[in-house]
Amino acid sequence: MRKLNYFITALTITAMIAAGCSVQSGGTKSTTDIVTEAVDTELSGTSSVEKSTEEVSSLPTSLNTTSEVVIDTEFTARDLEVGYEESTAVFIALKDNATEIVGDGATVSDNSITISNEGTYVLSGTLSDGQIIVDVSDTKKIQLVLDNVTINSSLSAPLYIKSADKVFITLKEGSENILTDGTEYVQTDDNNVDGVIFSKADVTFNGSGTINITGNYKHGIVSKDDIVITGGTYNITAVKDAINGKDAVKIMDGIFNLSADTGNGIQSKNGDNTTKGYVYIAGGEINVIKCQEGIEGTVIIVEDGTINIIAADDGMNAASGSSDEATEKGTTTNRTNRLGQEGSNASAPAGGAPDGTAPGNGGGARENPSNFSGGFGGGMDEVDTNCYILITGGTITIDASGDGIDSNGNLYITGGILYIYGPTSNGDGALDYNGTADISGGTVLVAGSAGMAQGFSDTSTQYSLLYNLTSVSTAGTEINLTDAAGAIVASYTPVKEYQSIVISTPELTKDSTYTLTSGEQTAEITLTSVVTSNGQHRMGGSLGNRTAR
Template sequence: MRTKFNCYIAAVMASVTVLASCGSGQAGNTDTAVSGTETASGTTGSAIVVDKEFTAGDLEVGYEDSTATHVVLDGRNIEVAGEGAEATDGNLIISGEGTYVISGVLDDGQIIVDAGDADKIRIVLNGASITCADNAAIYIKAADKVFITVAEGTENTLEDGAEYVLDDENNVDGVIFSKEDLTINGSGTLNINGNYQHGIASNDDLVITGGNMNITAVRDALNGKDCVKIKDGILNLSVLEGNGIQSKNGDDTTKGYVYICGGGINITKCSEGIEGTAIVIEGGTIDIVAEDDGLNAASDTSGSSTDSDKAAAQIAAAGTPGDTASAEDKTESTAAEGAMPTKEIPSGDIPERDMKPGSTGTADSDAEAAQDGQMAHGGRGGFGGGAMGNDANCYISITGGTTTIDSSGDGIDSNGSIYVSGGTTYVSGPADNNNAGMDYNGSAEITGGTFVVAGSSGMAQGFSETSTQYSVLYNLTSSCDGGTEVKLTDAAGNILVSYTPEKQYQSVVISTPDLEKDDVYNLICGEQTAELTLSSVVTSNGQSGMNWKK
């Protein structure tokens, strides 16, 4: 989990400009994206430029076999038939533009691409197994762009050792490491075992448009400094102590984003599932099990903190000066299980809470206090947006796809803002009160889609009142065990939302396009039930979160 309290707001802000949406790429054998701009709704203020285009080269998996250079690996021997490559000291050196078809087993060596700045290289893995004990299995030092195609019907394996011997100025740190733009496509299987640091790492763009990939790594499974873009493929990712997917760039505030518009992504073990300065999800199926945050929008300048650091910071911002008790201490519930109170919440009614000087308890005064660096809340009944460390360059945008998160830290965490306009999102966790199912420093706006969070109540946040789709934040009187269904029905008993979280929870956030103003709904969480009337675009009631009291 990355703290949101030590972020740096970008000095230069611009509207987010993005290229054409998840498309098939332009015709011809060029790798220049079609020019075009689109301003993403709600993300004004971020300098991140999200390129949504995939070129013809990104998508092309065919090649002319008769003109390709064929390489056969055999233990420590390498046989080359064709131009542009040679075997040297147990390594394959590719120095010229062209297509290189690799097959066989290399016991301890690597493929090194060291070509001209204008050269485009295609490496076809055609049943190849490459192990390098002390460096990257595939090392891309120089080229214009490299495409790795995983041939249909083949299984390929790349592996490195636990320690690297670096023999040049580059900080090589992945089984596949590239200093240049890198695309992986095809329909075959690629197994990557990263024993040193990352699975696949690129200092520029990392683009995936196909392939069945099984990646284990010590650090990040996929790491692209400029961006990680995923259009298709099946990705099974598991990391020991890093992130499933990461893109952050401390040198350029317009880069460092993750863009996903298709494919199937299954992150079974990680610290944080997907981390980038900006995360844009337009399609695909994403399943994340995270020891920390599921989705985390944070810039490269964002620091890290422990859970207790974060709790103390939020309590100090929301409570009385000098109050350093943990969030869990503030929210310990002694209420017995049973029925939740039936209550209509007027749009102007917010729970009484301990205030910092300068706030009188009304929504308007809270906003004024937030501008003074004091307390702010996002949506009724939850802390959120405001001036506390808001990094305007960071955001998470969900417009499509199905995303399911099981997190021990924050489910969806943005050091800036969150925008939801489509798709289906489910979040289970966290169970502890030092984290939240949804956590943000700017605003959280929902205008479409289905969104369900079941997590702890200590720092629970709902959506902001700038939303156009109705939502509910409800803090329960007592916790529910994992495996207890969350269900929302209309007055006639029709089920609008049904979700069974994996973890214990005491707070739920629900929003669907079916919710309408002044209608009555029933929230059912195991044996606890409540009747809710949506009198405001953001309705919140029940036992409140950190530093709030009824």
């Protein structure tokens, strides 16, 4: 898996801690199975089968047991297969008004090629204004091999999968394929075609070639069923979503450079079926360099891979609703509720308050900056029990102007490394969740604004701290957390100004004292509780203030 080093370098990341374990799984699993196994493995290093009933019953899965979303973590052998039999394949050489077809199953009319029989089709050549249409029965499978194809379509999708059981799009090794569209579409049937690659069927992308997609109308890749990607390089620029799968988006491997002007990098939401609408990432390198929200789904699971997101709004957002919605009503409502419930937090000053009150702590004098007490319990927002975010591995870096991670349900972290930079506004938070945020493994390093800052829930099993500084630290000011012996536990350099810090690593231990330094600001912090905080954290799913244990 290749790395885009320029992105990491630009974020000036220095990690001084070890990553948590990654969990590998397969098959179709329920929500409870996924969360239980992930947390189970991280807590003990064993499978859930080897653990006692008493241990399993203590896992933080109570809210997720009501989620109806069914996660399929399997990638089939056919999803991975990139080969084909040349003797039976149909070869289509694209050329304006002179396309040649060798074999049966496809016809050409002007610059429109229609594939109507099951089989493998190898495409090459150029259409300056044309279209490939797949129209077979919903029991038939098609393989399209793209071998240096360039297709522009001024009035519709260059590749339109109108009907099929499943279509496999193979990017031939060494090939570079280019698909572009116009700024307006003319609809020719009952389907609302709105993407450069538009599919009414399940679609799998594989191979080791490259595809460059420019969506001038709306989306880059759209499927009204599942999108599965097991390899290849994807450079996608779109007006709205770069990748949009209504039922699911599943990524096993590949390199993704995604830019969505007014939409999301990757989205899967289904307003018609509450059991669908999830994003599952098992590997690959994903760079969302421009978007409103980086990854959005009813459920988001990250098991492995390298993910870098720069978002105008949320980095990751778990929310129910329609895949076609341009904005997330839940996010707006949640933000409004949180602003209303804690006026003192919402209006927290950008710098230290002149009367000595602690920003993000609901007012009141703070005699000692290391004297922690539990803040407000995380919000009065309605919990959407169908939503959750689960991170079990990988390295994720989020630069967000809105919430870094926003779950309308729960957040679970059992492994991996997560960096969040931003927001800078006090109306957003680096961590935003409506249920609980449980961490049992991995490393989380956060630097954002203090006004709506949340830490982890005290139902967590790994220790964490949330500390709101008395004044804003400028971008590039290094954060260091050292233990009593002076050894560095965590060190990172945020690329944005910040006033709130959240740190959780496996090295943190109960009753140990640490020194937190940000520029000239220093605090000694004793971890008297699994969550030590002078800001917000949720008390085991309930609301209220209480002194840290």
